[in-house]
Every structure is written in structure tokens, then in C-alpha cells.
Amino acid sequence: IAGITQAPTSQILAAGRRMTLRCTQDMRHNAMYWYRQDLGLGLRLIHYSNTAGTTGKGEVPDGYSVSRANTDDFPLTLASAVPSQTSVYFCASRGDKGFGYTFGSGTRLTVV
């Protein structure tokens, strides 16, 4: 099934631990994005990648890092998790034609 796969679906993480959220797409989209969704704050861009090998910072990049070794995968890493990173994280991608994004189903992360 064409689309975006995110893993894990949910996770409870101890503060200070390292965590990588996985995102894989099979649509050969060049652009990929990581957003976090928080109540009352909507969707905020963390990091993005316009094409494999390049990444950029979004609106709220602090505490997060990304890599884009190939077209399909765009992992998001929390080096040392803090409770304020408790959120729902969405990965998205965009093809070269059109402006719309395809979103994954999200990862619900709770940092305690």
C-alpha cells in the first residue's frame, strides 16, 4: 500500500533517554517533513528535507535531529528526551507535482 509508515505507533519514554522515530515512504517523494501536533498549537514543523542528502530546520528544531540517507527514510531522533517533547509526531512527504502533503498515522510519544 503506497503511503507513509511511521513506527512506533506510541511510546512511553523516560526523560534523558534517546529515541528515534522512524518514517518510511514508498512513493519516491523527494520532500519529507516532521511535524509535532500539540493541543492548541496545531502542526509545527520540526525539520524537513527537500531531497536525499539535505535537511533543514523548521519552526521548532531544538532537541531534535534528522538524517536523510536515502529517498525513502527520514528518521527523527531525540538525543535526550524531555517532558516538553511529549506530543504526537507526524511524518509527511510531498511529490514534485502539486503542493499537498501525504501524512503518516503519527507516533504518540510520552516523556515521563
Add this chain to the structure above:
Amino acid sequence: DQQVKQNSPSLSVQEGRISILNCDYTNSMFDYFLWYKKYPAEGPTFLISISSIKDKNEDGRFTVFLNKSAKHLSLHIVPSQPGDSAVYFCAASGPQGGSEKLVFGKGTKLTVNP
């Protein structure tokens, strides 16, 4: 500074009536606008879009209106159905530092009552 604003966090309407969701933007460089719908525990899904060269786009029960001079767009749902209950995000796209990225509003939670 919020570039895309959805000032109503929630909206409640009766089944069969019209739902009107509003969105304002501040960046005059935005040239494409989209609405996304999000159900709980799911990712946002694309609903409808409009280019800045148009002032209206219709798709079934959904119509988006764009008023460029007012930097305002709205989504009309007629007639509203209980299955339309979801969070609706307005998004805008335009040249931003050499790359195209969507800027999202905070969302409006629509509840359609049977």
C-alpha cells in the same frame, strides 16, 4: 508570528446545516492554500485546495473561497454530516527561503450534531 490563523478553536453545527470554517493569513507571498481534515488517532488527510488565481473551488459538499485582498479563506461544508466531525487545518504554501513548505493554522474542531 503566526502566518496562518484559525481564530475559532471549535465549531458546533447541526446535521444538514452549513459549516463555515475560517482562516486568515498574513504573508502575501502565499499562493496556494489547502484544507486538511484530521480524525483522532489518524494523520491529516488532504481535503481541498485553491490557487491564488482563483476565488472559489468546489468539490462535492466542500467549497473553499479565497479573498486575496482580505487575506482570508473559508471552507464551506453543505450539508454537514456527523462524519464531518474532525479537526480541520488550514495550510498555505509559497516561496519560503527557496523551498516550498506548508504553514499550518492551529486547527478548528468541528462537531456536527445529529
